[in-house]
Amino acid sequence: MSPSGFITRYRQLRTPRASVVPYHPSSCVGALKDVRPAMRGGEISMSRIRFAQWGVQHGHASGKALALRANPATELVGVFEADDEVRARAKADPAYSDIHWYAHPDEFLGDASIPAVAVEGRNTESLEMARHSVSARKHVWWDKPAGDDWAGFKWIAEQAEAHELLLQMGYMYRYHDGFNLISHLAREGALGDVFSVRAHMSTNIPVTAWPSNNTREAISSHLGGMLFDLGGHMLDQVLWVMRDERPARVTSFLRNDTTPEVPAFSDNTLGVFEFGKAFATVDIAAMEPSPMARRFEVYGTHGSVTMEPFEPADSLRLVLTRAWGSYSPGIQHVPLAGLGRQRLYELEVEGLIPVLRGEQRADRPLTHEVVVQETLLRGTGHLRS
Structure with missing residues (x-):
């Protein structure tokens, strides 16, 4: 894998010892094109943006599903959960009432009518879900944190930039x-x-x-x-x-x-x-x-x-x-x-819609998602500070 210009430029911001380089996304990320992802001439112009949800084991999963189903501009087409017992319990959750359950993620990853995936798996599995979603050229709304594999996260960010895909972490306080x-x-x-x-x-x-x-x-x-x-x-x-x-x-x-x-x-x-x-x-x-x-x-x-x-x-x-x-x-x-927690989830969805339609910039640039994840992994000891 050859690193993209975005990650290369980001890593160049690292300086020896304790010196500091101010981090200004607008000056270091030319390839993000004002952070307008993957619209390519109004590609997502449907009246309702179709989402699939991958996983139900994240603590925010049911709330995010309810938010997607409540918004008239989005449609939660279906959900995939690999664990049989977990899936059986989720079927009794009102958030998933009358929802379609996929037998395999390829069903939505290969569906061109579904441009976006809500990643709601456990923290131990969500990075792989996001990787497969980006590989399938899907926009990703990814519930936090973004795993503990820095190299894996960098690859996902590089692919999102290269293919003009929105990669947005599910940090709902952005809408507080x-x-x-x-x-x-x-x-x-x-x-x-x-x-x-x-x-x-x-x-x-x-x-x-x-x-x-x-x-x-x-x-x-x-x-x-x-x-x-x-x-x-x-x-x-x-x-x-x-x-x-x-x-x-x-x-x-x-x-x-x-x-x-x-x-x-x-x-x-x-x-x-x-x-x-x-x-x-x-x-x-x-x-x-x-x-x-x-x-x-x-x-x-x-x-x-x-x-x-x-x-x-x-x-x-x-x-x-x-x-x-x-x-x-x-x-x-x-x-x-x-504002209550569910309302914050709903505001997240409201924030996604105009970005996916190419009508406005993302609420946070991709460079922000990267510096947050790197700083988190430095703090937890996954990366040497």
């Missing part, structure tokens, strides 16, 4: 009004120079609970444990706030503090990401009592913004040293919509 406001304030300069970002996204999951994959035992198959499982959500936001600057150095603390039954599992994790003039911390644990105090904070030289909890979020705290737009100096609490 609070996170969008925070990134807007940070990127547009309202907060001054950002010097610190702090993200806390803990959960409470059992050691084992068959047949769920959302357990400490199941996640222990991945180096990094909880940081691998949920860290991508926060890094997606951190790196967007930081304009996709590649961290100069990553230091992680991956501990097992409360799960002696699964010694290989990291249940208490912290990643420290050092940028040229800022640092970010992402901490995620498996044993925080519910309701979790999930929190996101950004600090700059002219202000700060804090959102807690961020799911659901009804307001955020904004502090400014100077007026900016409609916001006054001092402390203010900005109201938010309090």
